[in-house]
Amino acid sequence: RFLRTFPAVQQFIATYPGTGSFAPPLPDGFPLWLRTCHWINFFLLLFMIRSGIQILADHPRLYLNPHCTPGSEWLRLLGPAPLDREYHAKEDTVSLPGWLGLPGIRHSIGLARWWHFVFDTLWLANGILVYVLLFSTGQWRRIVPVSLDVIPHTLSTALQYLSLDFPPPSGWLQYNGLQLLAYFTTVFIASPLALITGVMQSPAIAARLHLATGFLNRQVGRSLHFLVLGYFLLFIIGHVVMVFATDALNNLNHMTLGTNDRSWAGFLVFALILAFTTIAWLLATPLTLKYPRKVQHIGRWVIGGILDRIEKLRPVANYSEKDISPYFWVNGTAPVSDEYKSHLAEGFRNYQLNVGGLIEKPLQLTLAQLRALPKQEQITSNYCIQGWTGVAKWGGVRLKDIMALVRPMPNARYVVFFSFAHGSEKGR
Template sequence: MAEPVPRMADFRKSRWFALVWAVPAAIVLVSVAVLGAQWLRSLPAMQSFITQFPGQSSLPAGTPVGFPAWLAWQHGLNAFIMLFIIRSGWQVRTLTRPDAYWTRNNKGMIRTKGSPVRISLNLWLHLSLDTLWIINGVVFYALLFVTGQWGRLVPVHWDIFPNAISAGIQYASLNWPVENGWSNYNALQVLSYFLVVFIAAPLALITGLRMSPGLAAHFNPLHRAFPLSAARKIHFATMVFFVAFIVVHVTLVFATGALNNLNHMYAVNNGQSWLGFAIFSASLVLMIVAWIAARPFVLRSIAGRIGTVSR
């Protein structure tokens, strides 16, 4: 009878135990939100409010209709990179004994007090993926403003806020707002995407730079204004936000018209064919294969080509 005790103790010490509380908490929060929203929608005042603000705000003049091919490619690449950024970031935070360490071995290596920085293999992967994510983001920002697609993500009218509240209540009551994502997102989507693209992403970058090995020492003059401990907390909170956004985003993509939504972002059309689903499925298979392949011995082999890997 004494044998299960250490097993439970080991589980409590694992990096997965920290996530156990999230499942029952999410079920309770979702249940309360749905019941509360359905009660609100039964009130005449709320029905009048939704009629006045159906959930969508007008776009700036000249905003293009539909999605260009470059946006579909960037969306898929960003999803792939973010998956492994979150995975490697969680491993950096929770693993107390890394599988290996990596040291850059060329003349341009990052140094602290004259010595090369030695980091865990998981942190090496995290920083490498961050670099790809930043490059992809710079290209995204440039094309977003050059092509006028920014108009779909940047709020320009004050009615965006009451319309967002309306859309949120409609979502929560499980009676979805009218979807027309090909030409215009609803107000809640606009605010969510604006927060992700223009607030959360830069915040992740700034806090990541503050924590970066070899660069942290250069922030010493700003330590009081921006301490390392604060950067860590904000960086982790930003990761939690990204995870929550991805879960809600993917859920709504499938719940509010999967074929049409997947065609928008993967097949670049406004139809009901299975092409978008097929491309999405292929990308999902690629993610699964990459997830399985990202084993320590594979990472050691890749990292060893551009540095020194030690156990």
Template sequence: MAVLLVRWILSTSWGAEFLAAYPGEYHLPTGAPVGFPAWLGWQHFFNAFLIVLIIRSGLQVRRQTKPPAMWSPRWNRSRRISINLWFHQSLDILWLVNGAIFVVLLFITGQWMRIVPTSWEVFPNALSAALQYVSLDWPTENGWVNYNSLQQLAYFVTVFVAAPLAAATGVRMSGVWPRNARRLNDTYRVEWARALHFPVMIYFVSFIVFHVTLVFATGALRNLNHMYAGQGSEDPTAYADNWVGFWIFFVSVMIMIAAWVAARPLVLAPIARIFGSVSRG
């Protein structure tokens, strides 16, 4: 019914005029880069690898009743946390470092113009793109040159809103937060962080599901070549039959699956001992 309703709306004179005025994307600023450099492809893989393991370890921490093992830092043997929490927080640190490098490179290379809205036209164009998706007459796009406005808003929210929220709430619940800073703790209560942290994780899971689905549904080989092989063109049909990006993506997924399976106390304990001591739970 939603598809039929949107199709009817877009078939009216108002709908046709709206699509003509707002096709789903707007022109980027002069000098905006075209294509994806190699560092962006590597950053994309590292971020995906880390966020998948962060979600896994976070769910383990949330579900655990009795920790399988405990970890203590060398400088404070009295502080003991579960090995699952140690793994989760260690991944968080790597994810934050990777994210900081990513943001710095975004602004140094000008790639920020591709995911940060630079015109108020982003909102009506995002609505246009959303209507086109719902109508199943999906917007013609070429991510190598420009994202549609709905994509741009989604990437902007993920990088500059959801990621900082995940970091800020995670730090508040971690052991690095100063517990004796009464005024600071009263200003930023741990209950607020707990209330936000899990919904932010749900947002990331939802984003990943929709993102991967659309990557495959809107031209899988072309899209994978853009991000994983660094191959693209202003011609949206270029690299549509090239499998290089797919096989790089396939290897990256196998690495993620292997890491997911290996992330268990038997494997984690020897690594954790490098940074502290491990004891039975």
């Protein structure tokens, strides 16, 4: 407000009031398809943000390097990882309240990912439809500047808003400079960036594009993805505040009924949309926890075909000794059974690998017998579901050599490995 007392600033605002030739006026207002897609986008984004926060909470650290070494993160939601003991990635997860995270309980990233993937897919389909209709109906002119005059008009609009002396409402015909650039950024920069950085985190695509190391590694994508989430969250908050601060009734009629008046009809429609969204928000967590298998089945039905095709991509990355990470996160939880402690004390001298099930020749192999089999070493990148990555050198007996010894039956479909760890899956 103080700045607006200066004659030069007053002249600047008079010359660039906020609207101008940088975008043509569109007298027809907001068509039905645009209003419908707007509210679908609002609904989908809220659940994408909820599930996205839940995914971040499973490894609440963000890095710019591909090795995820503790202490190298640029953002963390927990204290520093203790280096004086064996610290497991599962210990690093954060619990979220059920009203915020989806589903909210600790280490529920599997269910959160199904929510995220399904709503991502629906959001992408809605976005493609918006793009097609924007450019086929001419509505793109509402949010794409056609001259650089938008810059001084945007600065002028920002000054007017900050001084709490708002510019005249013009949204029905033409967005002011600040509105236009905000929508342009959201639709044509933030949204594609969300898609690109999300795809970068797919292990199959990352392995295909060699994103385990280098400048544009998966962790850079994860960090940018989180920043885009933050942008969308701030945009939604700012958007809602400005809708109510600059003439709520008129704005809500624009957004719901496509009319340019100050009746209460648009507010009532908005209230119904908000009530539906609130009910869905409150039911999402309890229903997910009650029917987790249903969530998985729905997710598989919506996006299973896409995931199957992505998983068939062949990795092309090769790694050398210099690519090996200086620190590699330990996954899962440490075994605590008496059997494991006994083996550990004996150096696994009396350990036996038991192989059974749908095989012709059940087998027991001692550690000495396993070591006598051919050993294979390889350097691979690990993309953990929790979000951390690392490159490590592994060595051991090839599975195909074990298979050759036990001869699986024709109806055998899966190999199930059991560890000494505890938990609901009993180490499976």
